[in-house]
Amino acid sequence: MKPKAVIPVDLFGQCAGYEKIIPIAKKYGLFVIEDAAQGFGGSINGKMARSFGDISITSFFPAKPLGCYGDGGAVFTDNDDMFQLMSSIRVHGKGTMKYDNVRVGLNSRLDTIQAAILLPKLHAFISSELELRNKWADRYNDLLKNKVKTPSVPEGYVSSWAQYTILLDDSEQREHIQKNLKSKGIPTNVYYTKPLHLQTVYLPLGYPKGSLPFSEEASERVLSLPMHPYMAEEMVTEICTALLAEL
Template sequence: MQFIDLAAQYQHLKDKIDARIQAVLDHGHYIMGPEVAELEDKLAEYVGVKHAITCANGTDALTLVMMALGIKQGDAVFCPTFTFFATAEVVAYEGATPVFVDSNEDTFNICPVDLEKQIQKVIAEGKLKPTAIIAVDLFGLPANYPEIKRIADQYGLKLVEDAAQGFGGEINGKRAGSFGDIATTSFFPAKPLGCYGDGGAIFTDNDDYAELIKSLRVHGKGKDKYDNIRIGMNSRLDTIQAAVLLEKLAAFPQELINRNIAAEKYHSELKSQYKTPVVPEGYVSSWAQYTLVAEDRAAEMEKYKAQGVPTMVYYGTCMHQQTVFKALGYQEGDFPVAESLSKSVFSLPMHGYLNIKKV
């Protein structure tokens, strides 16, 4: 059994993907070719936003957003401590300060109660300017955007959705990537919608953000590539990856159904043994991972290994515990839920072609 079976997906889509790649090889426009524009149109339509701007990877997508929002030294950007490193890395890269927030114990996502507490703490200290929130759609489930948006509006903060794991998720029919002021995703192969290399995208309804990001992703260019009007970066999605993603996006709705069937099977078999994932009413998860909570994680993972079932840990170390952020002065116990999750969660195989036997 594969943890994420990309080979099974490729065999299912082989003829269509091969034809798409061959078309790129035939026309030879390997960078920003016609498939890139086609993909951006279809991504925007799927997510339900005016603009989808592709780029080289998910981290670049977040970096471009930080640049577009003008995040800088002295700014505080609030983000979960229980997530992948890139979410806070891009904040620090702009010279700003990531301010970490605890998790909700049921959804694993950023906790709105602790978010407001951390915002008020920064305001009281008066050293940093609260500027933005980055919420992460962890393991496929959108964060609590109705409540997070209320908090963002109350304190005048920009809201960024990191939908790298959440693409395909929903809240009351509204899809991941359409929440907040601007959103990002990753097309890393292991993501719900992944390519065969690196790739990313930014989603927004804001025309000004869209035009700015289109410039920033190509060295800050103006009317042509020899008139650079701002400092940008080189972050373009290559055409072959766009071609692959076009066929994967066409198959994605059925794969999403399959993921939810697999998740329900897991839940019915495992709810008596573990704390299983919670999907609130009105929410849909894209199940980037199916994640359990166990008192003795190592022992449980060994049991699955003995049965030939691979498992993974996301994430074994919280952000505030990592060496590079020690200078921020956080202590053990500052984020009790996230710290507990980092010691107890593990994930089972999940993909759109999973055949689950009794687990």
């Protein structure tokens, strides 16, 4: 199998390591599709997520850093040919004439109502929400560091904190903490319980348990805590106090 493209995924608000990925992609002639669904708002040395790939995508699903009130997403490119191709695929594969379809496409139009919701939310995202997410992440870090493994942001990177995710000792400890936080009304989530290679659809590719040990271990130990721009100081303190009491 000769690979044609690579899909780096920005996770939890942080850009993937594009400074390493892009040179490898160039060397092997691989097209780069940047999945910036969780990276939106993040950057590396001032270069924004969505600007690294030959094309990049984001999701406006409500749980994302910039979310609408239903389903939505966008593709970004500065390549004119790719723009024409995406515009056609978005509307049933249309050609220059609307009712002459030149390829098999999709219905991927963004609803007007979602676009209308996104406009003021984009403004809020730029003017305050990105900064607020960073403020709450710093506060979590202050209260939790040295007690659990907190997320680290490499030099030059800015995270948009799609998730604030800690690493616990093992799945038993995670289950215990999750259960006790839930009983206090504190929601948490696990992204993700099953690595891609172990999902039923990809089993035929032949990567059994043990093939990707880091992903497998992370899937047993990660826990995401509440994170959104409109948290309050007391909320973060309460969450951390409840969590630390269970260690």
